[in-house]
Amino acid sequence: MPISDRHLDWEGSWNARDLGGLVTADGAVVRRRALVRSESLQHLTSRGWSTLVDYGVRTLVDLRDPEQVEKERQHPPPLVSTISVPLEEGLARDPDFARWMESGWLGTPLYYETFVRRWPDRCARAVAAVATAPPGGVVVHCGMGRDRTGLIVLL
Numbered sequence: 370m371p372i373s374d375r376h377l378d379w380e381g382s383w384n385a386r387d388l389g390g391l392v393t394a395d396g397a398v399v400r401r402r403a404l405v406r407s408e409s410l411q412h413l414t415s416r417g418w419s420t421l422v423d424y425g426v427r428t429l430v431d432l433r434d435p436e437q438v439e440k441e442r443q444h445p446p447p448l449v450s451t452i453s454v455p456l457e458e459g460l461a462r463d464p465d466f467a468r469w470m471e472s473g474w475l476g477t478p479l480y481y482e483t484f485v486r487r488w489p490d491r492c493a494r495a496v497a498a499v500a501t502a503p504p505g506g507v508v509v510h511c512g513m514g515r516d517r518t519g520l521i522v523l524l
Contacts, residue, residue: 377405377424380417384408384514388522402506404499406522408514409433411441418446427505430498432456432517441512452502454495456517460488476516484520495521 377385389401402425429451460466465487469475485492499507511517
């Protein structure tokens with residue numbers, strides 16, 4: 370599937386992309402409408418939420434920290450459940466994480482390997498949330514839909 374066909378036009382979203390068609394490490398192919406990556410869905414309009422539901426999404430895996438969730442509320446319809454897996458919660462007090470923030474490496478692929486080695490349990494919880502989601506499509510998202518989301522969909 371061409372990259373241009375991955376973009377999903379959900380009113381109020383600018384970074385939702387279907388990962389269907391991507392080949393996994395073991396040679397399998399991600400099924401279309403099964404896994405979507407996105408930014409926070411706080412700006413989805415009623416029409417945007419309807420389009421998301423019509424697309425088959427039934428689960429949101431929210432990687433944002435509780436403070437972000439509180440500040441940037443989402444209002445999914447009753448058909449859509451949310452699993453919260455705050456990937457970076459409390460890490461601002463961690464020296465390694467603080468160095469990444471200061472260096473500008475945080476939120477780039479340069480820190481992915483170190484993040485996975487340092488906090489494998491956080492990554493495993495996020496991947497398990499996707500793997501054990503009830504039937505229907507899954508949207509994995511954080512604030513902008515690139516850093517935390519990128520790491521988890523990579524895994």
